[in-house]
Amino acid sequence: MKVRPFPLFVLFFVLQFSCTAEKDENVILKEQVIAIHDEVMPEIGTLRSRQKKLEEKADSLMQEAGTQESDGQVQELLAAAQSCEAAYDGMFVWMRQFESEYEDMTEEEVRMYLEDQMQKVERVKQDIQSALTRSDALLNANP
Template identity: 40%
Template sequence: MKRTILFLILTSFLLINACGPSGPSDNEKLRAEVIAVHDEVMPKMGQLKSLERKALEKAKELESQEEANSAAVEEYKALAYDLNHAHESMFAWMRQYEQKDGEMKEAEVKAYLDKQMELVTEVNVEMKAALEKADKLLK
């Protein structure tokens, strides 16, 4: 009798564990990857604006000189534009990104997250390129 009860308890325990959650789904993993790409460059948002101001100041300084080099001025203005565009691109991505799946089916969520991965990767690359360009030009 004791063995039967022990067997039933053990079997119940195994069934409960077998039916429980088996870990994060593919979509949950993909969502985490999207956020990881975002989180990689998000802390550099303030740096973008700071470098943009420096580039504009340098352009203004060069313009005020009698022998102003217009190519150099345009280069600094272009850098400021790139830095501002990268900053705005991140905010644009964040505004349109949906945290919740809502009424979407699994396949729709996957397609959405694949597209978001593509978009946030573009923003990531743009930010890194602008920062690298600023590092070369302003230092």
């Protein structure tokens, strides 16, 4: 039986190329996950600031009057402050659990992990944007 080197070379090249392509896709996916994090991370300080302002406004309303209308506004302000805190915490929970090294994973496992992380960081982004939008509306509303 004679071994033909050319078909083996072609097979090796095809296998190498397919693994490299999957690895490149994972690198791109990881960069996309990190980019989303980098996009919303600067808003973390704003979340804390808005949370404090919402709580101060709620305290002020509680001291002014005890009407049902003001009670409803207080509850809404406190709920918005809580959503700011939850969004803030969500970012740091995600950051603590995110793994950036994948030595013991196959390329397929890495892809699945990164796709899962993409969904999680998208949720963090959505929570942050939602909390900021809600707090902005409440803080800029006429008292």
